[in-house]
Amino acid sequence: MNEKFRFNRVLLKLSGEALKGAQEHGYDADAVRSVVERVKSVVDQGVEVALVVGAGNIWRGVMGRSGGMDRVNADYMGMLATVMNALCLRDFFRAAGIQAVVQCSIGMEPIAPRFNRDEAIRALEAGKIVIFAGGTGSPFFTTDTTSALRALETDCDAVLKATKVDGVYTADPFKDPAATRYAELSFDEALARQLKVMDSTAFSMCRDNDLPIIVFNFSDPDSLERILSGDTEAGTIVS
Numbered sequence: 001m002n003e004k005f006r007f008n009r010v011l012l013k014l015s016g017e018a019l020k021g022a023q024e025h026g027y028d029a030d031a032v033r034s035v036v037e038r039v040k041s042v043v044d045q046g047v048e049v050a051l052v053v054g055a056g057n058i059w060r061g062v063m064g065r066s067g068g069m070d071r072v073n074a075d076y077m078g079m080l081a082t083v084m085n086a087l088c089l090r091d092f093f094r095a096a097g098i099q100a101v102v103q104c105s106i107g108m109e110p111i112a113p114r115f116n117r118d119e120a121i122r123a124l125e126a127g128k129i130v131i132f133a134g135g136t137g138s139p140f141f142t143t144d145t146t147s148a149l150r151a152l153e154t155d156c157d158a159v160l161k162a163t164k165v166d167g168v169y170t171a172d173p174f175k176d177p178a179a180t181r182y183a184e185l186s187f188d189e190a191l192a193r194q195l196k197v198m199d200s201t202a203f204s205m206c207r208d209n210d211l212p213i214i215v216f217n218f219s220d221p222d223s224l225e226r227i228l229s230g231d232t233e234a235g236t237i238v239s
């Protein structure tokens, strides 16, 4: 345990968009490398990092609806896309000299082993990054909910939601210049003020199980380290 950090084992939720850089879809190697560098900087200091990645750079279930697809199959495609993103991140982590493993909620051998709580915790304790792929394995959920679920299962101290803004605001800061940022917020306040922190299922799971949610701006290179130290200038802590 590193005294510098307020949170020592965390689940980092990355949107699939974090991997696409300036591209419209897919991957941008520099963007992926920059994600890896940021995570590496805290792993090198002893923080245990579990990771869930979305699939917005490839596919979201909602895209299927406009094309006339069945909702369930469109969600299955979304889950498959998270597996591709997990494999991509794992290899870039390994290329940067960090041990990383993928566990998948859906049977996908030989591509990746299934989710296994004990093995995941053992890997985290050994300093490996564990990437949970395939979402929850069920349609009608999101990777936000997967993050809450896996964070609870692997005894994480917090869920870190990487976004393009440095926290939770009173209103959308891109639309309302008068919007102000919260440094810390209780679950009840967030609910009473109808602030969108994570999707409602993920939010309820964190609230019911006292798992803090941290919303921070991942494009700022130091923000991950700062927020892990409890610096609420770098993001909002909801607890």
Ligand code: UDP
Pocket: 014, 015, 016, 017, 053, 054, 055, 056, 057, 059, 060, 061, 062, 074, 075, 076, 077, 078, 079, 134, 135, 136, 137, 138, 139, 140, 141, 142, 143, 144, 145, 146
């Ligand atoms: N998805 C799902 N069940 C899950 C997780 C994800 O059906 O447990 C599907 C859903 O279609 C979703 C897509 O996978 O739209 C990609 O996940 P998400 O939208 O959370 O990705 P992000 O927006 O974070 O990149």
